[in-house]
Amino acid sequence: MPTLSATDELIARIQRLKAERQAVILSHNYQIGEIQDVADFVGDSLELSRMAVEMPAKVIVFCGVHFMAETAAILNPDKTVLLPDLDAGCSMADMITVEQLRALKAEHPGAVVVCYVNTTAAIKAESDYCCTSSNAVRVVEGIPRDREIIFIPDQFLGDHVAKQTGRKLILYNGYCPVHYRIMASDVAAMKAEHPAAEVLVHPECPGEVHELADQVLSTSGMCRAAKASSADELIIATEIGILHRIEKENPDKRVYASCQWCDCSHMRVNTLEKILWSLEDLQHVVRVPEEIRVRAVRALDRMLAVAAS
Ligand code: 13P
Ligand code: SF4
Numbered sequence: 001m002p003t004l005s006a007t008d009e010l011i012a013r014i015q016r017l018k019a020e021r022q023a024v025i026l027s028h029n030y031q032i033g034e035i036q037d038v039a040d041f042v043g044d045s046l047e048l049s050r051m052a053v054e055m056p057a058k059v060i061v062f063c064g065v066h067f068m069a070e071t072a073a074i075l076n077p078d079k080t081v082l083l084p085d086l087d088a089g090c091s092m093a094d095m096i097t098v099e100q101l102r103a104l105k106a107e108h109p110g111a112v113v114v115c116y117v118n119t120t121a122a123i124k125a126e127s128d129y130c131c132t133s134s135n136a137v138r139v140v141e142g143i144p145r146d147r148e149i150i151f152i153p154d155q156f157l158g159d160h161v162a163k164q165t166g167r168k169l170i171l172y173n174g175y176c177p178v179h180y181r182i183m184a185s186d187v188a189a190m191k192a193e194h195p196a197a198e199v200l201v202h203p204e205c206p207g208e209v210h211e212l213a214d215q216v217l218s219t220s221g222m223c224r225a226a227k228a229s230s231a232d233e234l235i236i237a238t239e240i241g242i243l244h245r246i247e248k249e250n251p252d253k254r255v256y257a258s259c260q261w262c263d264c265s266h267m268r269v270n271t272l273e274k275i276l277w278s279l280e281d282l283q284h285v286v287r288v289p290e291e292i293r294v295r296a297v298r299a300l301d302r303m304l305a306v307a308a309s
Helices: 006-021 033-038 045-054 066-075 098-107 121-125 136-141 155-165 184-193 219-228 242-249 272-281 290-304
Strands: 023-028 041-043 059-063 080-082 112-116 129-131 149-152 169-171 198-201 233-237 254-257
Touching: 006 023, 006 033, 006 272, 023 033, 023 045, 033 242, 033 272, 041 045, 045 059, 045 066, 045 290, 059 066, 059 272, 066 080, 066 121, 066 290, 098 121, 098 149, 112 136, 121 290, 129 136, 129 290, 136 155, 149 155, 155 169, 184 198, 184 233, 198 219, 219 233, 219 242, 233 242, 242 254
Parallel strands: 023 041, 023 059, 059 080, 112 129, 112 149, 149 169, 198 233, 233 254
Antiparallel strands: none
16 A cells, blocks of 8 residues: 655545544635645635635634634634634734724714725724725725725725725725735736736735736636636736646646745745644634624625625
C-alpha cells in the first residue's frame, strides 16, 4: 500500500475530525491553495455569509479573517464559529472605531450609514446597512434618493459606488493596504505587454486602477468573469491568493497577477495544521456579545436581502 505524504495525512485527519464534529470548512478566495482545496466551499464575503447560514453544521471553521468569522457568528448564534488563528485580522476593519463613526454621524444627523462588511461587529451595530464588494452598488441603489448616505470605511469602494449609482456619498478615508500597493503604472505596463488580456480589478484598488479595468468585481465576481471571458489572457488586480482558484478553473488561460507581492498577511496566517488544531480543540471560538449581535444583525440581514450585481 502506498504511504501517505505528511500533507495527505494531515488532510485525512482534518476530514475525519470534520465529520466527527459535524463541521464545515469555509474558505475565502484569498486563502492558500491547500486550504481552498480542503474546504467545503470557497467564495467571496457575501457567498461565505450565505453559506454560513445555509450549510447544515454544528461547527464552522472559518478560513478567512476575523470580520468574516464574526459575521458568521452574528448570523448563526446557535453554531460554533472557529477561526484557526485569532491573528487573522483586517487592516481596513481596524481603521475605523465606534467613536470615529459616532463623530461622523453627529456631523451628518439623519444620514443613513452603509458599512462595508470589512468592519467590526461594533461598527455593524452602529450602521443601518451592511454591504460587500459584490452588492454595494445595489444596496446603495435601494436607499431612497432623498437620504444622505455615509459610506464606511473603504474610500475606493465608496468612490466606485458613488460613480456607479450617481449618488453623492459621504466617504471615510479607510483603505486596504494590500490593494493600495497595486499601481496603475504596473497594470498599464502589463496591458501594453498583453494587449488582448481582459483586466479584472477589485474595487478596493485605487481609483486610477479602476480606470484601466474591463470589469470591477468582487473576488467571486472575478472568478465568474474569468470563466466567462473569451480572452486567453487575464490580468488580475487583487490579492494573489485568488490566482489558485482562477488558474485551477481556467487551465487553458494565462493568468497574470498585477502585483506579485500583494498578499494579505492576515489571510496568510491560516494553515492546514491550524485547521486541524482548531477542530481538535474547538479553538478559537468567535463570539459577539449579545447586545452588539442583535444590533449588528439588522444591517447584515439587509445585506443578505440584496443579491450580487
Ligand atoms: P470579497 O468580498 O470581494 O471577497 O472581498 C473581501 C476582501 O477582504 C477583499 O480584500
Ligand atoms: Fe483586509 Fe485588505 Fe486583507 Fe482584505 S486584503 S482582509 S481588506 S487587509
